[in-house]
Amino acid sequence: MGTWQISADLLARSRFVVSPRIETVGALNDLVRPSDPGGRALAAAHGEAFRAMLEEHPVRRTVLEHSWRKGWISDWLCLPPQGGGRTFEEELDDVRTLGDALVRAQLAESSPSATLPAELQRDGLTEQAAQLLEWVWTHVLATDWARRERILRADVVSRTSRLATQGWAAVLRDLGRDREWVGKGHLRINNYDLPSRVLPDDADLFFVPVNHRARWVGWLLPSRYAVYYPVAGALAPVDGGATDGLERLVGRARARLLVALESPCSTSGLVATTGMPLGSVGDHLQILLAAGVVLRRRSGREVLYWRTALGDALVASGTPPSQR
Numbered sequence: 215m216g217t218w219q220i221s222a223d224l225l226a227r228s229r230f231v232v233s234p235r236i237e238t239v240g241a242l243n244d245l246v247r248p249s250d251p252g253g254r255a256l257a258a259a260h261g262e263a264f265r266a267m268l269e270e271h272p273v274r275r276t277v278l279e280h281s282w283r284k285g286w287i288s289d290w291l292c293l294p295p296q297g298g299g300r301t302f303e304e305e306l307d308d309v310r311t312l313g314d315a316l317v318r319a320q321l322a323e324s325s326p327s328a329t330l331p332a333e334l335q336r337d338g339l340t341e342q343a344a345q346l347l348e349w350v351w352t353h354v355l356a357t358d359w360a361r362r363e364r365i366l367r368a369d370v371v372s373r374t375s376r377l378a379t380q381g382w383a384a385v386l387r388d389l390g391r392d393r394e395w396v397g398k399g400h401l402r403i404n405n406y407d408l409p410s411r412v413l414p415d416d417a418d419l420f421f422v423p424v425n426h427r428a429r430w431v432g433w434l435l436p437s438r439y440a441v442y443y444p445v446a447g448a449l450a451p452v453d454g455g456a457t458d459g460l461e462r463l464v465g466r467a468r469a470r471l472l473v474a475l476e477s478p479c480s481t482s483g484l485v486a487t488t489g490m491p492l493g494s495v496g497d498h499l500q501i502l503l504a505a506g507v508v509l510r511r512r513s514g515r516e517v518l519y520w521r522t523a524l525g526d527a528l529v530a531s532g533t534p535p536s537q538r
Contacts, residue, residue: 216402216405216406216407216408216410217400217402217403217410217411218400218401218412218413218431218439219399219400219413220400220401220413221399221413221415222399223415224413224414224415224417224419225382225419227419228419228421229297229420229421230373230374230421230422230423231299231420231422232298232363232366232367232370233295233305233422234300234301234351234355234363235293235302235305235306235308235309235347235351236295236428236440236442237355237362237425238302238347238350238351238355239292239347240425240426240428241256241350241354241355242278242346243426244257244426245257245261245350250427252425252477253426253427255477255478255479256477256478259477259478259479259480259518260354262516263353264350264353264354267349271342271345272333273333273342274343277321277339277342277343280321280324280330280334281324282324282326283325283326286323287324287430288320288321288324289320289324289432289434290309290316290321292430292431292433292440293308293312293432294422294432294433294434294438294439294440295420295422295440296308296418296438297418302356302359306344310340310341312340313340314338314339317339317340318330318335318339357509358520361521361526362425365445366445369423369445370423373385376388382395383395386401389421389441390427390428390444391429392404392429393441401441403431403441404431413439414436414437416437417436417438417439418437418438418439419439419440420438420440420441421440421441422441422442422443423442423443423444424443424445425445427444428442429442430442460472463528464528467490468502471488471490471498472502472507472508472521472525472529474488475519475525476521478518478519479518479519479520480517480518481495481496481499481517481519482516484519499519502519502525506522506524507521507522507524507525507528508520508522509522
């Protein structure tokens with residue numbers, strides 16, 4: 215399926231939406247097969263706890279093992295959202311609504327094996343799949359969702375602004391590798407040599423940004439479709455060093471720690487990143503915690519720290535050293 219044929223009416227009604235469930239699928243991808251520095255950092259921070267969960271719940275592990283084959287991600291993971299502004303819990307109920315028979319059929323299509331194992335033939339399959347996503351949301355994303363959501367919504371604002379000035383062709387051309395408007399009502403979604411799919415005029419079509427190298431599409435036939443794409447700038451390098459304004463406010467050492475906490479990190483990880491002594495890192499983190507600019511949570515054997523919205527704002531407000 216190299217292209218989707220989309221009418222002018224459908225394109226005019228299509229929407230950009232933010233989906234916490236699809237963001238969770240992106241994080242699940244990073245836990246299984248990280249493909250960029252951000253994904254590797256996430257896998258390093260949460261991989262041990264994730265693997266322990268799969269050992270404790272073997273059916274979830276089996277669901278995961280049959281949700282990917284080369285060039286294909288299972289439809290239950292790519293289920294299009296019903297719209298924007300919905301909570302993760304509401305979106306997770308969309309997965310539960312699919313039911314065992316449909317999820318089983320979708321796993322059979324995405325499975326690298328010719329047949330599904332016996333544990334995926336039993337009742338309760340959909341609930342096991344839902345609980346897999348729920349674990350990733352609860353243990354990996356929930357505390358970081360506010361920051362991620364701001365990035366996603368900023369991407370949507372940027373693209374809708376471009377739509378107003380440059381039109382749909384310019385917007386669709388920038389949705390990641392192999393995505394472009396090829397004319398005559400066709401949107402290229404990948405480079406597979408397959409017949410074009412004609413989307414119904416009364417369908418719902420969503421464009422969904424993800425903090426991941428997303429290259430998927432999703433559908434729930436006959437009338438819900440989605441294109442998932444990597445958020446603009448999500449993988450761009452961050453300026454190194456503490457910012458001048460932040461450094462003056464909180465001191466050089468704590469500023470360095472705040473800048474280093476772009477992604478969740480352990481105390482030992484901060485020691486390696488900043489070169490500061492372990493005791494000093496611990497003391498400064500306690501002060502940052504008390505000030506409400508970082509949070510912490512145990513993940514497996516480690517305690518992870520990350521910036522709050524206030525911490526993000528402090529880091530963003532300073533002037534890079536190169537501009538002093």
